[in-house]
Amino acid sequence: MHRPPPGQYVTLSTADEPYQAFVPAPLPPVPPLAWTPALRRRFDDALVALGRLDAITALLPNAALLLYSFVRKEAVLSSQIEGTQSSLADLLLFEIDEQPGVPLDDAHEVSRYVAALERGLALLRGGLPLCSRLLCEMHAVLLDHPRGRGKAPGEIRSSAVWIGGSRPGNAAFVPPPVDALPACIAAFERFLNDDPEATSPLLKAALAHVQFQTIHPFLDGNGRIGRLLIVLQLVADGVLREPLLYPSLFFKTHRSLYYELLNEVRLRGDWERWLDFFAEGVQASAAQALVTAHALLALVNADRDRIATLGRAASSALVVHQALQRQPLATSTALVKAAGLTAATVNKSLGHLSALGIVAELTQRQRGRVFSYRRYVELLNADLPPAAA
Known part of the structure; x- marks a missing residue:
């Protein structure tokens, strides 16, 4: 009309x-x-x-x-x-x-x-x-x-x-x-x-x-x-x-x-x-x-189950994993603040998460390292067209 x-x-x-x-x-x-x-x-x-x-x-x-x-x-x-x-x-x-x-x-x-x-x-x-x-x-x-x-x-x-x-x-x-x-x-x-x-x-x-x-x-x-x-x-x-x-x-x-x-x-x-x-x-x-949303939540639940197999280290690793859901690219320093854990505990947890393939380090440096919740970021990006498109 x-x-x-x-x-x-x-x-x-x-x-x-x-x-x-x-x-x-x-x-x-x-x-x-x-x-x-x-x-x-x-x-x-x-x-x-x-x-x-x-x-x-x-x-x-x-x-x-x-x-x-x-x-x-x-x-x-x-x-x-x-x-x-x-x-x-x-x-x-x-x-x-x-x-x-x-x-x-x-x-x-x-x-x-x-x-x-x-x-x-x-x-x-x-x-x-x-x-x-x-x-x-x-x-x-x-x-x-x-x-x-x-x-x-x-x-x-x-x-x-x-x-x-x-x-x-x-x-x-x-x-x-x-x-x-x-x-x-x-x-x-x-x-x-x-x-x-x-x-x-x-x-x-x-x-x-x-x-x-x-x-x-x-x-x-x-x-x-x-x-x-x-x-x-x-x-x-x-x-x-x-x-x-x-x-x-x-x-x-x-x-x-x-x-x-x-x-x-x-x-x-x-x-x-x-x-x-x-x-x-x-x-x-x-x-x-x-x-x-459902893909992200399924990933989070599956990763949580894998983290639970870490035994005594699981508790701290789950706290860091929770912080990474809010900020899937983060420095180790930021994760210390977000998780409320000591730097040593966060770094140990990141080591465990890296070994499980959940987290990947994006930087090769001693201080201010940046970590990515890799699959989480990939799922977030899955439906995004290129910036110049």
Whole structure:
């Protein structure tokens, strides 16, 4: 179904030429969405997949350890969509003050995504609703790195931006002008908080993502904040207890279509194709996350059984093994702190884990050795495309 564009174009001009900026109409869409049986099934399948993923939070005793790694997968993937080249291993190395295989700025930028999500969750769980203040605080954290500090971190933009092209006059898309931002953001906040009417959580997440990207309230980082908003919305509305979903894997795999469908909403009001794509992405991402979760937990349980054969050494080795699930690339010094054991005990345990083939040393040096929970890292990376893909 094709509608008029869900908003209006306003004509503006620079010193050299006129151009048109798009101001989106408030959500929900008017006229109402056309819910075909196929689209309803797509949303039903997505909700079932999310329910299964969320269930592992309660059913599996160590599922919380997955959160550390899954949040970092989403950070890497969302940042790769924007052009950074950091892999998951690069991020994990950066977090333990080791040299990643990419420029430090790339790894630093991805690490701020993790910090921004943690900040948003803390504010949400502290009672702040999803609102511009929460998004601005996340944005301030996201852009707290050398490349971002000159791009007004934490502030709604006070100048025009455009997407594609060298200037507004030849851009592929120009978001709302500065004077339209307060009304756009106020209406967006009301929609997020079910004012004037409630919207089902998954539909709300789908619509809000497009609207946020269209408003483009910041000078930089809009794509990453917009993708963070998907998972935060699902947590805020109780669909997920923890942000275990990493939807950017689907968006990165289908990046051209992702951008095309966002644009089709703005140009032709084609919400239904976007909704179908979004729900398919959520279903696929949730199903993949569940497969990865079960594979990781099966590995952990099998390795725990092997460690139990160590006899008296098993107790300390299990504590180190537990620490490695939270941080699968770690220095021996970091493991001493995480495990609460002496350096001598940790090093003996690492020797046992290495002999069992569970842990591999990545460095050949006497001090500051880096160890990898090898198969755990391999499973985490199994569904990740190359950074440059």
